[in-house]
Amino acid sequence: MNGVLLKARGLSKSFGALRVLHDISFDVQRGEVLGILGPNGAGKTTLFNLISGDLRNDAGELVFAGERLVGQPPYSRCKIGIGRTYQIPRPYVGMSTFENLLVAATFGGGRTEARSYALCAQILRDCELTDKANRSAGSLTLLDRKRLELARAMASSPSLLLLDEIAGGLTDEEGKALVQLIHRIRERGVTIVWIEHVLHALLAVADRIMVLNFGEKIAEGLPDDVIKNPEVRRVYMGVEA
Numbered sequence: 001m002n003g004v005l006l007k008a009r010g011l012s013k014s015f016g017a018l019r020v021l022h023d024i025s026f027d028v029q030r031g032e033v034l035g036i037l038g039p040n041g042a043g044k045t046t047l048f049n050l051i052s053g054d055l056r057n058d059a060g061e062l063v064f065a066g067e068r069l070v071g072q073p074p075y076s077r078c079k080i081g082i083g084r085t086y087q088i089p090r091p092y093v094g095m096s097t098f099e100n101l102l103v104a105a106t107f108g109g110g111r112t113e114a115r116s117y118a119l120c121a122q123i124l125r126d127c128e129l130t131d132k133a134n135r136s137a138g139s140l141t142l143l144d145r146k147r148l149e150l151a152r153a154m155a156s157s158p159s160l161l162l163l164d165e166i167a168g169g170l171t172d173e174e175g176k177a178l179v180q181l182i183h184r185i186r187e188r189g190v191t192i193v194w195i196e197h198v199l200h201a202l203l204a205v206a207d208r209i210m211v212l213n214f215g216e217k218i219a220e221g222l223p224d225d226v227i228k229n230p231e232v233r234r235v236y237m238g239v240e241a
């Protein structure tokens, strides 16, 4: 690994009286895949929203590639290399698969349309969507919608990709295809933080895992160690030591 890409220190977020994240600190190393686990409502998506700028943090600091993120709007964070997917894919359903990518490459990635074509064609190939390039996004299967969600995030050429529960709802075979795709993306040098409940998919890719519970970090480390951690087993897997 070649140093820290994202540094989070003391992140906190509340919605009114509901404290959703409290004093969360962690580093993401360049080139790694960091998995995030935690029960429903633990604050995982809120953490992504703070990193992408969809929400403002109440306290704490975020530094990406040496640049302070706090105060920067989502589009600026996208332009400097932070891409994300959403739990519920949000394609422009009236547009084709290719047009969806083109919008992401031009508006998100800041490229001209002419310079975006080759990139979009390559991402379509990577994501096995080439034969669906002209299909309307609204007509895609769940697996292809997830591929498109990933492809759109890739079209802004992120150096950090935030994946929010991308494997949920897929069959085993589809899940394997998605894991292969995520492997390919990391081989292109993209650093990944992946929130996922489908544990075997996450374990197939993650270098390290961080676990949240009620907005607190309760574990962080190598996947094998984290999965054996008694508190993680109790909180996340319902297994009493």
Ligand SMILES: Nc1ncnc2c1ncn2[C@@H]1O[C@H](COP(=O)(O)OP(=O)(O)OP(=O)(O)O)[C@@H](O)[C@H]1O
Binding pocket: 015, 018, 020, 038, 039, 040, 041, 042, 043, 044, 045, 046, 047
């Ligand atoms: N905009 C909001 N306004 C009020 N409460 C919110 C908002 N967003 C999230 N919450 C609450 O914050 C808590 C954490 O939500 P979050 O979506 O971050 O959890 P999560 O760990 O991603 O859960 P899941 O695994 O179910 O997706 C939940 O209790 C949720 O209801």
